Amino acid sequence: MTNDKASEQPDLPILRQSLDFDHRYPCPVCRYGQIEGLFLVDAFSCGFCRHIFTVDLPHQYLRLEDTAAPLQWRWTGDRWVSARSVVTEESLLLLWGFGLAFVLVPTALVWLANHTFPPLPNPDGGGTSFPLLWTGLTFLSHSSIVGWFCLEYYQIPLYLMLKLYIQRLFQPVFSR
Numbered sequence: 719m720t721n722d723k724a725s726e727q728p729d730l731p732i733l734r735q736s737l738d739f740d741h742r743y744p745c746p747v748c749r750y751g752q753i754e755g756l757f758l759v760d761a762f763s764c765g766f767c768r769h770i771f772t773v774d775l776p777h778q779y780l781r782l783e784d785t786a787a788p789l790q791w792r793w794t795g796d797r798w799v800s801a802r803s804v805v806t807e808e809s810l811l812l813l814w815g816f817g818l819a820f821v822l823v824p825t826a827l828v829w830l831a832n833h834t835f836p837p838l839p840n841p842d843g844g845g846t847s848f849p850l851l852w853t854g855l856t857f858l859s860h861s862s863i864v865g866w867f868c869l870e871y872y873q874i875p876l877y878l879m880l881k882l883y884i885q886r887l888f889q890p891v892f893s894r
C-alpha cells in the first residue's frame with residue numbers, strides 16, 4: 719500500500735489543466751485519440767484521427783484546420799465544450815435551407831419535365847419506369863452530397879471511425 723497513487727497511474731486524465739503545448743488532451747473530434755503539440759509549429763495533432771488543430775492559448779480555444787467545417791472548442795480545464803462561434807444559428811439555418819433546396823429543386827424539375835413531356839409509348843411496352851428511375855436517381859445523388867456535407871460538418875464519431883478504417887486500409891504500409 720502506498721499513498722502516492724498518482725505515480726502509480728500516470729495515464730489518468732488531466733484534471734483542471736489549462737491548455738498548453740506541454741500536455742496531451744483528449745481529441746474533441748474522434749473522442750478516442752489524444753492531441754499533442756506539433757514540433758516547431760503552434761498546432762496540435764491527434765495521434766488517432768490525425769486532424770490538425772490551431773490554438774488560441776489566451777482564450778483556451780482549439781480550432782479544427784484541416785476540414786471545411788469551421789469547428790471550434792473551448793477547453794474548460796477538464797473537457798471540451800463546443801464553441802461554434804464561426805457559424806451562427808442564422809447561417810446554419812440558411813445552410814440547411816440551401817441543402818434542402820439543393821435536393822428538392824432538381825428532383826422537382828426532373829419530375830416536372832417527365833410529367834409535362836412523358837416518354838412516347840413504347841410498342842414493346844417497356845421503358846415506362848424510366849422517368850421514375852431518373853427522378854429517384856436525381857433525389858439520391860443530390861441528397862447523398864448534402865448527407866456527406868452533414869457528416870463532415872458534424873463529425874459524427876461512427877462516420878470518423880469508418881473513414882479512418884478505409885483510409886488505413888488503402889494506405890501503404892511504409893507510410894504508417
Ligand SMILES: [Zn+2]
Pocket residue numbers: 745746747748749750751752764765766767768769
Ligand atoms: Zn482524434
